[in-house]
Amino acid sequence: MMANKKKSLLSYILVAAFGLVLFYLGTDGFTAYTSEAARVNQLKDETPMFPEVTLEDHEGRVYPFSEFEGKYVFITFFYTMCGTVCPELEKNMAEVYDMLPEDVIEEDIQFLSISFDPERDTPEVLDTYRDWLDSDGETWRMARIPDQAELDELLDRFGVIVIPDEYGNFAHNSAFYLVNREGRLVEVMDYKKTEEAAETVMDILEGGGKK
């Protein structure tokens, strides 16, 4: 009888321990309940390098990403045909852009919107989009990566998941990405919190030493 009681007590403990371990492992220590949160945490740990890709921007200029070496690069991934999240994402990017001081924009940081729909987003289309966003086309550029393999490599490294749906649209996760002067991803920010993003950028720039 005593033994049975002990076993039944033990079974409670085992079940509770199992539950704790399961939820601990399943949520990275109660920090990430969605895989998006887990992805962001992982990216911040890994700080992956921006791969060597060739960009073609809204003016048709072709250059490697290393063109921006020495500057921080503030990046979003979008496509122009997108009717839902991207316009909001890009408008919010414009808000962050406007919140940063002018000298920082000139000297320290490059804004870059990368399309993951290179087929439809030709330089002309990108230029129309740029115009709509009122960007100057220099400190904030729109670009596509014509080489699909290079694009896929980048999306994979930065954890951008793009799922084409049956209507020619893409479902995708969105965020602000900040790449440092050496081309390493150092921060992933919530694209809905523009003020917070601007503050984070300024903190990092000041921490990393302004030029």
Added chain:
Amino acid sequence: MKGIYYVITLYIFLMLPPVANLMESVMIIHMHMQMTLFVIIGFLLAPVLQKKFPRFFEEWNPNGIPGILLFVIVMFYWTLPRSMDEALNLWYIELFKFISLPFLAGVPLRDSWKKVSASVKNGLIILFTLLFIAMGWLYIWSPNQLCNNYLLIDQITLGWGFLLTAVCMISYIAYSYITDLAENI
């Protein structure tokens, strides 16, 4: 106990990669059909295990409460948006799904159900009703896409599936409450 072979066949069939992939391609089928079927499989396999290892169930689950707790923990885990995503991306989470839902949810539920009191049963149903309402609310009105592998519209469909299930459970609770009342008059 011939029926057991059908259950095992169904279990294996559902785990075949083409079948599993097909069911997982639609979010609501993944959660409300595939996962439910795995729990049911465990439920149907339970008598065989109880016969084979009667002492095990008696000793470790004497009053049914540990079994119910285990069931609740496993079910809660599988309602996390992240678990569902990872089952698609990581093979070992997928394997864990195939094992945990029948053997750590279905089997303990069946073993416990006869042992626990009516109030525990009702409590369990109410708990899951509340959970499903919360999940429905989360999936329908969440401003964010919770799962990276599914479209937003799939997520909203799943949310309504949760709410519908909750409505069914509420009507069950109401039904049993009213019939109880009628019997006691």
